[in-house]
Amino acid sequence: MSFSFFKPSRPKTPLEVVKATKVSLMALDIKTVVEVKALEKAMEEIEKNFVTMRCMLSGDGEVEPNADQVLQLATEVCKEDVLILLVHKLPILGWEARKDLVHCWSILLKQKVDSTYCCVQFIENHFELLDFLVVCYDNKEVALHCGIMLRECIKFPSLARYILESASFELFFKFVELPTFDVASDAFSTFKDLLTKHLTVVSEYLTAHYDEFFDLYEKLLTSSNYVTRRQSLKLLSEFLLEPPNSHIMKRYILEVRFLKVMMTLLKDSSKNIQISAFHIFKVFVANPNKPHEVKVILAKNHEKLLELLRNLSVGKGADDDQFEEEKELIMKEIERVSGLPNHDC
Template identity: 40%
Template sequence: MKGLFKSKPRTPADIVRQTRDLLLYADRSKSLPDLRESKREEKMAELSRNIRDMKSILYGNSEAEPVAEACAQLTQEFFREDTLRLLITCLPKLNLETRKDATQLVANLQRQQVNSRLIASDYLEANLDLMNVLMEGFENMDLALHYGAMFRECIRHQIVAKYVLESEHVKKYFDFIQLPNFDIAADAAATFKELLTRHKSTVAEFLTKNEDWFFTDYNSKLLESSNYITRRQAIKLLGDILLDRSNSAVMTRYVSSRDNLRILMNLLREASKSIQIEAFHVFKLFAANQNKPADIINILVANKSKLLRLLADLKPDKEDERFEADKSQVLREIAALEPRDLA
């Protein structure tokens, strides 16, 4: 097949144009039932070949590394018209192998620069509604992994991530990551994490604006979920978010809430050591806060001896100097606490 590709004198732009025509055909073909089945199959096979050819131009193949000029041509032609939209909407009509190729193709295109511009970003900025299409597609279990992977690649662009965070979509992730199919739930979790950690300034802005509902939902739906894996992933991600310097304002408010402290202290008591360790990384922020509100201090004082005992026993499986350093600091903080009158 690779040899076949070489012998054809088509330019990368030709392949994109042909693909677009074939996608248009695939898009319509359902509404033209009189078309001969064999003809249809032939066209779909040709479409599959084209998508694979584009993939090997972008990724290279076993015989050749990708050529920058060819990649640029392909990318430019691809985004010159609405090819991405066509490809996304036609995905259900493609066979499994071609779906995978298409997903990899879309992923790679997000990273291609033409004249040192990510033109995929410009295209998506003008077509943000495509994110809604991808989002809907994710709810179809047969297509979820393909659309999910495309979605995650698209939010590499800050402008796209911002759109998603500001939309209602972000709320759906609280449910997606608890779907029963592990592979799909894990895909959603990966996207959720990407949304909340990749673009620092956008994330900080989002969290500041949406602090109330976001952390309420985060606590009740994720940290207090009955599902082990949800709790474990959520506590890890929470640590990542709060420990990021760009989110320090949000963090300061988070660690001043008694409700949050209660949830964290419960997680510290979990039977799962992985969860305990991750919970510690958030709990230490409550303890290290130099302006602890009185109610926080009182909770810590009331549980002083239990906390000191629990923390003293808490050890990661692998030796971790930083953990030990953090731990002794937290132990000192807590040991030194005295009850305070509620103001």
């Protein structure tokens, strides 16, 4: 009796994986792919190639990835322009393929070849890919996948800087209020990363675009949506009170319109919003160089403000003593300003 054994197929090289992936992604462009069967076949090939790529990048659970192969794969993905295809084909891929693509994307971006993040450098030469990913928040089917990919990009200062300074950034002020809660929340996570991950980049952006940014941000703080108001207020205190943004904060607390926004938020029906508003409001009041207009507003509204503050408390806890101490100092300052003669106000 003779036995025949199937010879195991030779594992693909990184170059072969990349070329096969490229061919399968480009197949979706061929005009002849009109038949359902042909489309299904193309999708199957893509899924199969993504699984192979994912195993090469992160191992299969039993075998660890080969570091040299991972670097070679990252290099070839850039050489063959596959990163462009990965982004542009995302909306027409199936769920599993998208999931694998996102997984591969995060690993590829972290690969350093000759002390350079080759995939990040590729994106720097194709910034339109970032614009495409931002706009995808308008597509419910892929919004969450694109969000993950964007947040991976934002880890790198050069890519975060581009998004902040691009026309696409303004879209986030719309996306954070989208009716689909999951998508709006994801957009806010990306928005938050853009404003908190790289303090120097953010400081430079806010300095150059102060008026347009805070005009848009004021709309978030006064939104009819409770979640938007609360998240935006919390985020404002996070980036505004960072040391690199001290010059931005000093400018912000000179403006009466922003003081009025905080005073309105102090009256919000939500205690959480009231307390967050207090932490920004107190900076307006404590400012030793308050402009005349700010003093006038505080003096005119001192009774209502004092009543609001008397009723405001964080409840029992470790922060309670400090909060009460700060509140007392702010109330004394409001009383002092209200007692000044009008010409001093």
